[in-house]
Amino acid sequence: MxxxxxxxxxxxxxxxxxxxxxxxxxxxxxxxxxxxxxxxxxxxxxxxxxxxxxxxxxxxxxxxxxxxxxxxxxxxxxxxxxxxxxxxxxxxxxxxxxxxxxxxxxxxxxxxxxxxxxxxxxxxxxxxxxxxxxxxxxxxxxxxxxxxxxxxEPQMQEIVVLLHDFSFTPPEEILATLKGSGAAVAGSGTATMDMGGMAGMDHSGMSGNDSTAAMPGMDMGGMAMGAMDNMDMDLNDISFDAYLANDRTLSDPEVVAVDKGDTVLLRIINAAASTNFWVDLGQIEGTVIAVDGMPVQPLRGSQFGLTMAQRIDIEVTMPTDGAVVPVLAQREGDTARTGIVLAPTGATITKMSETADTKSAPVLLEMEQQLVAAFPLSVRPVTRQIMAMLTGDMQAYVWGIDGRTYDNRQPLEVAVGERVEITMHNMTMMSHPMHLHGHHFQVVGLEGRKISGAMRDTVLVPSMGMVTIQFDADNPGEWPLHCHNLYHMAAGMMTTVKYV
Known part of the structure; x- marks a missing residue:
């Protein structure tokens, strides 16, 4: 084929x-x-x-x-x-x-x-x-x-964690089910999505040519939520059989030997096809020092949202009492989780459940608001502004950009030397992790509010949300810009940034 x-x-x-x-x-x-x-x-x-x-x-x-x-x-x-x-x-x-x-x-x-x-x-x-x-x-x-x-040479022990979602069902069959049933969850489950009254609404005809601000009534009060009141976001449209951390489930996790009191660097990669995760350090805090491979001002915390294709570098100091540290990744809007265990030699490791006690919240933009690039773009005027509307018809399971699927795309044109600003406005009830090839961009706006955010290559645009990025056009070619939910991309949500 x-x-x-x-x-x-x-x-x-x-x-x-x-x-x-x-x-x-x-x-x-x-x-x-x-x-x-x-x-x-x-x-x-x-x-x-x-x-x-x-x-x-x-x-x-x-x-x-x-x-x-x-x-x-x-x-x-x-x-x-x-x-x-x-x-x-x-x-x-x-x-x-x-x-x-x-x-x-x-x-x-x-x-x-x-x-x-x-x-x-x-x-x-x-x-x-x-x-x-x-x-x-x-x-x-x-x-x-x-x-x-x-x-x-590394300055401390480094631990790489590659996260996946996994299904025994062939992906082509999953995609066919999504296209054939619209609101049914594909994979091993049979649940129905709550579209908050939006199921069946065709957004594919909406265009980004006449709008550069949030829709009326969408003042989020700086919360960067991205979802309209009284309308439930659809978080997950596929029921997977397992969630993996370095190819293993939480029933038999990888145990990494770490000396008590030592500081280690976690390099966590969300390689899932269709799952956003919450990275959870439990009772301890870690320090985020980079996202998507790009340094940020240190940010402390114990829970961090990680959308598909994003990476996060976290420095974690082990307890001096010899306690183990589970590093968990819980699927958003769900109890399913996976992870690894950091443990000093001889520590007792208690078996952990693959399901949390409570469902996690949606991954939104709370952390994005707090991240600050360690090495931001230089200050210069924007010379090209582009609005890209993220569109879709959930019932037909067709996704697009500016109402067009990849086969019918209209490239976003740029020229060498320009400072380019792209605002991505999500008109659908699902979030979309948007990835631009060939460039690192800076996140400069969330829900119409200016920020001086992280340098990235992938950013989440929540349901009904709006995110603005800037980059320097310094790498000629025709570069894919697409949703990194693999099933959304396969169903059309990809265009290109084309140098002319």
Whole structure:
């Protein structure tokens, strides 16, 4: 079956022809001389979920470890080998390479079974990133892995946590169920979504061309809630069989040895296809030092919302009394949870339930309001403003941007050197984690209120909410801008930011 995001060869060559050569021009020869080629393999593997064997994808290094750890000074010099029986494309999420090296359906042709592709580009900084398929629904079958870039030797023990949602039901079947039943929850469950009276309302005809402010009556009083009064947001439209942290459920979690009193760095990646999580440290507090691989002013807390595709770096100091520290991730609006355990040698580890006592709240923008970039964009005038309306028809399960699906997209045009501002206004009853390829942007507005927020590559736009971002147009190409709920993207919520 032809992938719905595949492009014809003529379009691909027209896009890539001007960028492939440029991809090599920025390479620092000294860095590459000191850099050794890394090898990654895309393959299949078997894991155990809920007592049953499951065949899933994996991306591993030469030692069989998931993903890569690189030093920024050495650059990105990777050979990617596809040993599966399906074609694929792997995206380096969080990195900002030249267009031809990004790993998306517009920048390259799929890597055929048995074939390989080399990627080479500079790495300007360290950070917590990840890699994942950008072809069809392969990512939902765990074709994803950490991509950690360090600035020199680590200053403390680092612990990477990769979160997933998992279903034994093939993703194509889940999507077909969503398209066929509209308000029914797909997967193993049969619950019905509460659309708060909005089910069946077709928002696909709404346009962002005549609105730059919140709808009348939507003054949120600075709370950045994003949901209209008396209308329930729809939080989850798929019932998954399990939630995984480093491929394991909470019934048999990974236990990481940490000395009592030591401070460790948690690098947490939400690689779920359709789940927002609350990261919960329980009785202790941690310090957020980065989001999406970009440093922020330190922020203390014990619970942190993490939408699909986002990452969060948290420094945690272990108790001096030798107590264990569960690091949990609870699905928003649900009791289901997963996680890992940090434990000193010899500590007693009590079995934890996979369900919390109470349902969690929706993941909204409370933390986003508090985050401040450690290295914000330079102050300069905005030279291009764009309004992008996030639209959808829940009954037909069709999602779009400005009333258009990806196949019928109208690119958002920018020019090199511009300071671009995009306001994304969500006209649907579901939240959408919006990811822009090839750039880091700064969050500068929530619900029409200006902020000087974090630098990111993925930001949540809540139901009926509005988020404004700014970035410098300094990386030519035609870059995907899409919802990172994989089922929303597959149903059309993707467009491009195109340099003209």
């Amino acid at each position: 032809r992938d719905q995001y595949a492009i014809d060869r003529r379009h691909f060559l027209a896009l890539a022809g001007s960028t492939t050569l440029a991809a090599g021009l920025g390479v620092n020869s000294a860095a590459w001389a000191a850099s050794s080629r890394q090898s990654l393999t895309v393959g299949t593997r078997t894991i155990e979920v809920n007592g049953k064997a499951a065949t899933v994808f994996g991306i591993t290094d030469v030692e069989g470890r998931s993903g890569l750890i690189l030093d920024a000074a050495g650059g990105f010099n990777v050979s990617l080998n596809n040993t599966t029986d399906v074609a694929t494309i792997i995206h380096w999420h969080g990195l900002t390479p030249p267009f031809g090296m990004d790993g998306n359906p517009l920048s390259q042709e799929p890597i055929a079974p048995g074939a390989s592709m080399d990627y080479r580009f500079d790495l300007p900084r360290g950070g917590t990133n990840w890699m994942h398929s950008h072809m069809g629904l392969q990512e939902t079958q765990l074709m994803a892995a950490p991509l950690i870039v360090r600035d020199g």
